[in-house]
Amino acid sequence: MRIREATVPDAAGIAEVHVRSWRAAYRGLVPQHHLDGLDPAERRDRWSALLADDRRPRAGTLVAELDDRIVGFASILPARDEDLDPAVYGEIAAFYLDPGVWRRGIGRRLMAAALARLAAAGYPRAALWVLDGNVRARRFYEATGWRCDGTVKVDDSRGFPLTETRYRREVGDLVRREK
Template sequence: MAIRPAVPDDVPALARVHVRAWQAAYTGLVPQEFLDAMDPAEREPRWRQRLDEFPPPGAVLVWTEGTVPPAGFVAVMPSRDPDADPETGEVGAIYLLPSFQGRGVGRELMAAAVEHLTAAGFRQATLWVLASNVRARRFYEAAGWRPDGMSKVDDLRGFPLEEVRYRRTLTGSQGLRPTAP
């Protein structure tokens, strides 16, 4: 198993992971009609564009096992939040195929994300999660992330999704270990 930067040949796998993870993780949290209509082939052009336009120090890191296409990914970047300072990075997405969940792959991807952001010089990191996604929130909290009191409603897909922001400190070698609450 390895974690490496995504390459253009990974686009079909990125789209597949993205769609299948959404369909598994968000059942009951977003409208089922939306999940049912998701198609990896329709997401490929967006992923191709993202990889072409993703500027350093941002990265899309993929988890692979042998010659099997990537089964998970994490996207990291400078924070997109209007209240963020230049020393704040962001985990923009982390997704796994459902069959790889619960096997430690998510922890490996999150550790790689934190390591990448720390190496890029960020001192803080944030991420957004659906307020109703209890499983994801437990995962982030186990990795040292904590809600920072910010919330928003994302309605870009035609329905409202309430999200809460999580934050953690990144400092030197401490960046790979959970921080105290």
């Protein structure tokens, strides 16, 4: 397994993982018609544009590869929440694994790499948002040192409400322990 910076040609692989992960992780949490309508080609176009907008080191995307196939990705950027200083807080804006590799340690390695990337970008702290009912993800984040800070928001940009909960952590803790 290898973790590296994503490039524009990775957009299709990222889009496939994104759609497969949503369909598996959000079943029963997101309307099924929405999950059924997810289009990897549409996501590929969005990911191509995002990956072309290189804002390293303060933002970027990492991919996890297994047998030369993208099986996960993590995107970081300055925190977007008004109550968090983007000079202090980085955000993991997306963190997804292909369901076929869940519970194989790839997520932990990808999270460690994302935290190391945040530290290298100068962020001492990090935040992320998780779908409130996504118990599997919440357990994973808590097992990797994230703590719910009690902040909740409702995203209705897709035509239905999604309640999300914010998690935060110190970035340097895990990075220092793993060196």
